[in-house]
Amino acid sequence: MTNKSAIVVGAGFGGLYMLHLLRANGYHVQGFERGDDVGGTWYWNRYPGCRCDVESMEYSYQFADDLQQQWDWSERYSAQPEILRYANHVADRYELRGLIRFEATVTAATYDAQRKRWDVEINGDDTACADYLIMATGCLSAANIPDFLGLADFQGNTYHTGQWPKDGVDFTGRRVGIIGTGSSGIQSIPLIAEQAEHLTVFQRTPNYSVPAQNKPLETAFVEDVKANYDDFRARNKAIPPAFGADFPRHFDSALDATPEEREARFEEHWRYGGFAFLAAFADIGLNMDANWHAAEFVRNKIRAIVKDSNRAELLCPDTVIGCKRLCADTGYFETYNRDNVSLVDVSTNPIEKITTQGLVTGGVSFEFDDIVFATGFDAMTGALLRANIRGTSGVELKDKWREGPRTYMGLMTEGFPNLFTITGPGSPSVLANMITGVEHHAEYIIDLLNWMQAAGHETVEAERDAEDEWVELVNLRSQATLFPRCNSWYLGANVPGKPRVFMPFLGFPDYCAKLDGIRDAGYAGLSFA
Numbered sequence: 273m274t275n276k277s278a279i280v281v282g283a284g285f286g287g288l289y290m291l292h293l294l295r296a297n298g299y300h301v302q303g304f305e306r307g308d309d310v311g312g313t314w315y316w317n318r319y320p321g322c323r324c325d326v327e328s329m330e331y332s333y334q335f336a337d338d339l340q341q342q343w344d345w346s347e348r349y350s351a352q353p354e355i356l357r358y359a360n361h362v363a364d365r366y367e368l369r370g371l372i373r374f375e376a377t378v379t380a381a382t383y384d385a386q387r388k389r390w391d392v393e394i395n396g397d398d399t400a401c402a403d404y405l406i407m408a409t410g411c412l413s414a415a416n417i418p419d420f421l422g423l424a425d426f427q428g429n430t431y432h433t434g435q436w437p438k439d440g441v442d443f444t445g446r447r448v449g450i451i452g453t454g455s456s457g458i459q460s461i462p463l464i465a466e467q468a469e470h471l472t473v474f475q476r477t478p479n480y481s482v483p484a485q486n487k488p489l490e491t492a493f494v495e496d497v498k499a500n501y502d503d504f505r506a507r508n509k510a511i512p513p514a515f516g517a518d519f520p521r522h523f524d525s526a527l528d529a530t531p532e533e534r535e536a537r538f539e540e541h542w543r544y545g546g547f548a549f550l551a552a553f554a555d556i557g558l559n560m561d562a563n564w565h566a567a568e569f570v571r572n573k574i575r576a577i578v579k580d581s582n583r584a585e586l587l588c589p590d591t592v593i594g595c596k597r598l599c600a601d602t603g604y605f606e607t608y609n610r611d612n613v614s615l616v617d618v619s620t621n622p623i624e625k626i627t628t629q630g631l632v633t634g635g636v637s638f639e640f641d642d643i644v645f646a647t648g649f650d651a652m653t654g655a656l657l658r659a660n661i662r663g664t665s666g667v668e669l670k671d672k673w674r675e676g677p678r679t680y681m682g683l684m685t686e687g688f689p690n691l692f693t694i695t696g697p698g699s700p701s702v703l704a705n706m707i708t709g710v711e712h713h714a715e716y717i718i719d720l721l722n723w724m725q726a727a728g729h730e731t732v733e734a735e736r737d738a739e740d741e742w743v744e745l746v747n748l749r750s751q752a753t754l755f756p757r758c759n760s761w762y763l764g765a766n767v768p769g770k771p772r773v774f775m776p777f778l779g780f781p782d783y784c785a786k787l788d789g790i791r792d793a794g795y796a797g798l799s800f801a
């Protein structure tokens with residue numbers, strides 16, 4: 273037992289495991305969570321059709337073999353209710369609930385350099401303090417509702433996909449408008465369309481989506497994975513996204529194939545489903561010409577599925593495929609063949625205003641009973657900046673990150689001693705298997721804290737030079753790919769005014785090797801006191 277204490281903010285998968293490790297290592301620990309239960313992103317995103325785009329056998333903790341052996345998933349891609357049940361199972365199994373105060377939003381966190389402690393304000397009127405502050409606040413947890421004129425005037429119901437009511441929503445017989453065609457829109461539109469009297473989709477940018485090809489998990493497959501789970505996990509951790517090791521994967525160039533070979537390869541990957549589509553050739557994410565072939569294949573699929581040719585063209589993206597997160601759907605494009613679904617292009621005529629009865633775009637008024645905002649998140653930095661974090665000399669994180677997030681290893685930021693970010697910007701985070709990522713971070717943090725206890729250090733802080741080099745490295749790695757060539761939330765481009773900086777570190781194995789090297793060099797780039 274140590275006399276050191278830690279506050280963990282967030283009770284999603286990162287926070288839960290961090291709490292477990294801290295307690296197991298003898299730290300005094302207190303968790304705070306905005307929701308009234310565990311689950312984080314999977315607690316809030318309850319919209320119809322919400323489902324993980326990483327396969328179930330991979331999207332789970334691997335720190336305890338009995339846990340992964342005993343838990344059973346029902347489908348190839350788990351739906352939100354099942355993932356939330358899993359989070360609850362973990363919280364109960366490891367008796368974590370007692371460590372967490374629910375409905376407790378951290379509204380400010382200030383480092384006291386004299387006492388070498390973090391003072392945290394909860395719900396604006398309560399306080400707590402600890403030696404270490406660990407932000408496990410998630411990458412997709414700060415909802416983005418655009419600042420539409422007249423937003424408060426609407427007299428019907430409004431919903432954001434990332435803040436969905438616990439009891440669900442019944443759209444039967446209702447006129448519904450939905451804004452946004454990212455993953456949340458693409459997953460929810462087919463199901464809302466089945467219920468609503470009429471659904472109008474407001475699309476600013478069409479998106480690439482590949483069928484998920486979701487299905488019940490086969491017993492023989494599950495047994496095989498479980499019999500070789502360590503090997504399965506190790507193979508996944510050895511590839512850049514830390515998932516999909518068993519995808520059909522090809523290492524040749526799309527440009528070396530004949531048109532017939534390309535078509536056959538893309539068809540094979542389309543039928544396999546989901547992210548595997550991007551593994552059809554080695555250079556889809558690297559070469560614009562190769563990328564065009566993959567994009568054109570999807571456009572032709574859209575043209576074949578959607579019967580109204582004008583509507584099909586509106587749904588065809590002309591951007592780089594895989595640059596925004598590729599979506600995995602169930603019946604998305606088919607939904608546009610329904611009589612009760614309309615599609616409105618707002619790319620050239622932005623939504624002008626929300627009215628008491630609906631909204632106006634291009635001078636045309638639409639009336640709705642309900643409006644759904646599938647408008648995404650202030651990703652990766654939003655939840656951290658909303659917590660009003662102040663470091664040494666009162667520096668605010670939002671000021672330090674005004675030109676974009678700056679971290680060392682995606683874990684720490686200079687000027688903020690003893691503050692850690694689980695899957696922070698500058699770590700693989702959203703471009704790797706998130707659960708693998710949070711486990712790696714929580715384990716790295718606990719090793720570092722234990723090392724500090726043994727060495728008698730009270731504080732740890734990133735060094736400015738090391739941080740500058742890290743930011744440069746993250747940026748350079750993205751420049752070698754096509755990721756910077758669109759307006760994605762990976763770049764902060766979805767939120768007006770947000771600096772355009774590519775935030776995830778590309779490549780989980782390289783990232784882990786770098787962090788191991790830093791640790792083996794006595795935590796080079798961190799300074800201790």
Ligand code: NA7
Pocket residue numbers: 412418433451452453454455456457458474475476477597618623646647648649761766
């Ligand atoms: P996304 O992928 O950020 O999608 C948000 C959508 O909302 C996208 O189509 C946006 O269009 C649209 N949007 C945002 N603001 C507006 C305004 N002002 N007017 C019209 N349309 C707008 O969020 P999701 O929740 O779907 O998915 C986030 C991640 O969660 C996803 O990648 C998975 O990892 C899970 P835009 O493309 O910006 O033109």
